[in-house]
Amino acid sequence: MPLHPGPDDGPPSFHDLLATAAYRAVAAGLRLGVFDALADGRRPVASLANALGTDPRGTGLLAEALVSFGYLTGGPDGYANTEQTTKWLAGGGYAEVDKFWSVVLFESWEGLEESVRTGKPAIDFYAWLADRPDVLRRFQGMLSGHADTIAPEVASIVPVGSTLLDVGGGHAKHAIRLCTAHPALKATVIDLPDALAVGAAAVTDAGLSHRINLLPGDYDTLDLGESYDTILLFNVVHGRPAAANETLLKRVASALRPGGAVVLLEHDEHSPDRASDAFARVFSLNLFHGQGGQVYGADTITTWLTKAGFTAPTTHPLTTSPGQSLLTAHKP
Ligand SMILES: C[S@@+](CC[C@H](N)C(=O)[O-])C[C@H]1O[C@@H](n2cnc3c(N)ncnc32)[C@H](O)[C@@H]1O
Structure with missing residues (x-):
């Protein structure tokens, strides 16, 4: 303390x-x-x-x-x-949070100066995680626990049709919540194989294996499919460089039907609360160091979305997760 x-x-x-x-x-x-x-x-x-x-x-x-x-x-x-x-x-x-962040700060930040000097991430966070199964389990557990907290509010905001794709949705909690709330909905969740193992157990426990398809692989190279009503990109763009996000959002636009929606969940770049604001900046530095990403401002994300052919997004700050917002944009 x-x-x-x-x-x-x-x-x-x-x-x-x-x-x-x-x-x-x-x-x-x-x-x-x-x-x-x-x-x-x-x-x-x-x-x-x-x-x-x-x-x-x-x-x-x-x-x-x-x-x-x-x-x-x-x-x-x-x-x-x-x-x-x-x-x-x-x-x-x-x-669990302290066990995760202490390993990140005391082990993975070792090469922080190299990242800042070169502008390239000195480590590959997901490869680093894959070498540490207990840290990976803890990371997915934290994401899954946080998703449990926000899923009801998220489900009340996300526009839903009959098909949904969750890109990088590993633990599958949002797909489970949305499929439970909408009996006609079918969902696909894409993530790396280790993360999807967590989702597979949750989908089986929820009795939704017949409606939720888990697709292991790299979302940058996998065929994302087509004609989805909704695509979720939750906590994904902050873990990537700008150019990679522009490319991914164009692929997402191609996988949606006209009128379909992409919904991003992201941290707000600035927060009125001093501790939350400091955390956002530390988090941003960590994302830059491990993944070449950062917490991006709403203006930057809006520019990517419009370049990919989407409408300007509507922002919904989450009351269940202060400092985070959903951004919803439509494909005309
Ligand atoms: C920060 S987590 C967000 C998880 C979830 N969407 C949420 O908001 O709770 C990012 C997710 O993207 C996955 N991921 C990272 N790189 C990926 C890639 N190249 N292909 C597929 N999934 C990837 C990670 O395994 C992780 O589950």
């Missing part, structure tokens, strides 16, 4: 040194299971180390660091989770 030091407490970078060290210590706590091991109450360090299978001195030093950042309380009887730690980190929940 941030220490909020004052302006006289040293150079600003020292505050960030502390914040970075705190996040790395939290990641170690999560990976070693510290917060879960303290879920039932305070433990002396020897008992904690025994439960974790870790070195007692190292465990004590990690616990002391976590005390200083407000994640644990210390005392003569050992260490305990704080109220906030119990609420957010013990037993899952937000811990």
